[in-house]
Amino acid sequence: MTEEILSISSNQDNTCFALGTSDGFSVYGIEHMRLKERFKRTFSGGLKIVELLYKTNLLLLVGGGSNPAFPPTKLIIWDDYQNKAISELDHDSEIISAKFRKDIIIVVLANKVLVYDFKNLNHKEVFKTCPNPKGIIAVSYLETKIVAFPSVEEGKVVIADLEKETSTTIEVHKHEISLMALSLDGTLLATTSSEGTLIRVWRIETGDKVKEFRRGKSVATIYSLSFSCDSKFIVINSNRGTIHIFALTNDSEAQNRMSWVSNIIPGFGGVYSCCSSPVTPEIYTHVFFSQDDIKDKYNIIGITLEGVVMRFHLEKKGGKTDIVSEECTSVF
Template sequence: MSTGTRPGRLDASDGNTVNKPHLQPHLPLRNPDLYRYPPAPPKQPRGTNPPAALPPCPFCPSPMATPAAAPAPPNPNPVPDDPPPPPPQQEEEAPEQEQETSSPPPLAPTTSIERTPSGGEETESDDSSSVSSAASSAPAPAAAGGAAGRPFPAAKDLLHISFNQDYGCFAAGTKSGFRIYNCDPFREIFRRDLAAEGDGSGGGGIGVVEMLFRCNILALVGGGDNPHYPPNKVMIWDDHQSRCIGELSFRSPVRGVRLRRDRIIVVLENKIFVYNFADLKLVHQIETAPNPKGLCAVSQQPGSIVLVCPGAQKGQVRVEHYGARKTKFINAHTSRVACFALSQDGRLIATASTKGTLVRIYNAVEGNLLQEVRRGADRAEIYSLAFSNNLQYLAVSSDKGTIHVFNLKINVGSTANDKPMPAPESEIPHISPPLSFIKGVLPKYFHSEWSVAQFRLHEGEQYIVAFGHEKNTVAVVGMDGSFYRCQFDPVNGGEMLQLECYNFLKPSDQQ
């Protein structure tokens, strides 16, 4: 343990320490004035231009009651994964069953723990080279790197990409620091070259960058071959002061970080820790299945905190409703969960398994299956899922290189009594009356719900997706340094129209 670090509580289950924040004594996070972000002049290194800072974001953290920890119940009827025969394949129906138990914790009201199995799953087989700020100008469009052109050169310097909470910006972690970009219009807001501005503590590699909307507070985790910070620490960065104002330390590498205005969520390999943003006090600790990708999602609606993470069982997702003090377990798939997304209001969850052919949408409150859509017929690794703001569409990206947009047929005004939506008759193949007796035994593959719009990119590249602020637009960011903005036709569907294409990592920035 480094000098000046206060020892935390040792957890014997995996050896992690839950440390109190290591704060500079003259900048405590307990001070609520910190969250009003006074425009303090940033500390600039010698021989560089003054860096541009994010605009202030005035808000105050709101209190939240401490939830009661709830162990995940074992799966009484595990369904083994079937071998993947070629399509068409027979899918099993998803029976709706619930089992509710209650366990009173010693210091909190009773936590309701419910388990909702979704039944069997079909055998899926599928589908700027300057160190100073560049906010005044956007990079030139990359004509040759568009969807119809050749791929961008490999972005060897890029370690991480992620959208902010409202999808208006995205962050990139590199081997030399991090950068923040605006999506519409596309432009680089600022960059920090930590290797050049370093204090001698190491390289500049940043493996995780988590924004807090558009304010000056970010969460950073070191990464790459030469990390700027230890990979087992979460650093709270204040860009107005161009330095870290606090940290959280653990005994294993940090896999992911999620931020709310009142919470910090830190994801480790087998645990998730939830902290108060006002004082960095630990309020909840969750045991999960092995989670090397750092999967976690949290709602952003004020006054309603919903957190989704992998459950303790294979194919299970765990939903924490902190306002209602309720924990929900959803057996979403028979194979491991590869990706999931939570709507901004915390009402809908989209999940995909490691097979990558089907995406399922669940009611986050009751845990029942609302809709199932098909990405394709071949196995694929799902990289990203995203709901539109109006909850009418779902975007999906995978290693197949195609962005899919699905139409959601869900009544978002209902929560407690949502039922699965039947497929429209137009999506069911026509069967003549003499053969109508076999309609009930046809595999679901023949009347699956397919995407209404597609945008084809380069197979094998990792892309993340989000819906833009303009109507029917989708933003795509790739680990190859590409940014796309495209538009889909909700009536006619088909191929999306490419509106913009940029290489946000210029060739001079790549090694």
């Protein structure tokens, strides 16, 4: 049987990504747009969830595929340095998604979100949600301890501040929520609905909508949604085979950065059209801004379920900024 990729994830600060496969996982580091395999592990079955904790050897694993390495109801905390599971968390239903920070682990089931203390694995919180078959969840990774997830009511999001032990609910779309992302500092939340036409950005502190972008008029399935590390841009892609980048600031510097886009959608001031990407339509691609230590340099990584890694960067030429496609690399 040919090995296949079951999942793609980037770590908390977008410096690494992990592939869950039908017989294990692989972890790659990204530095100045260069890829390096950090470590990989082979199992006797598949992994549908592989989440890496920053650049450590700690991972969250959940079995999946036609021959799961572990029961899909069991969360494995894996230490690759020791080459073994150091803890396990059993659940009464299938785990849909999981995330973790240095202090907490978040597990998403079909209709609830569980929060565990990472030190002792005790339950901290349990939140009910509407049916959530995609395991939609967004987590902040810096000082604030914010978790956002679908409410029990369709189109609404619960924003929970685990530090302050408070939560608020806001209506973000009329249709079912399809994807969410928090900025790295946890101050902004981006959401999309099952229509896939609008991307809305919300301020966590007030619950106010600060931006609304239009991807297009046709319905689309949004594959990925991510903020740049400085929260100035959002990148999304969909089954339409196109990458979109939107500017969150209105200053002239940001506008100049995005002048490579071909046109402005009438009636939506400051909202830019997309650039074409080499992503084949209908093939899932995970796209995100890669962190770079050079100020105002924006690198973009795209990884397909076929194991192709595409690299882009924004480049300024003659007062305009273009998106430049770099070499594609196969890692699978």
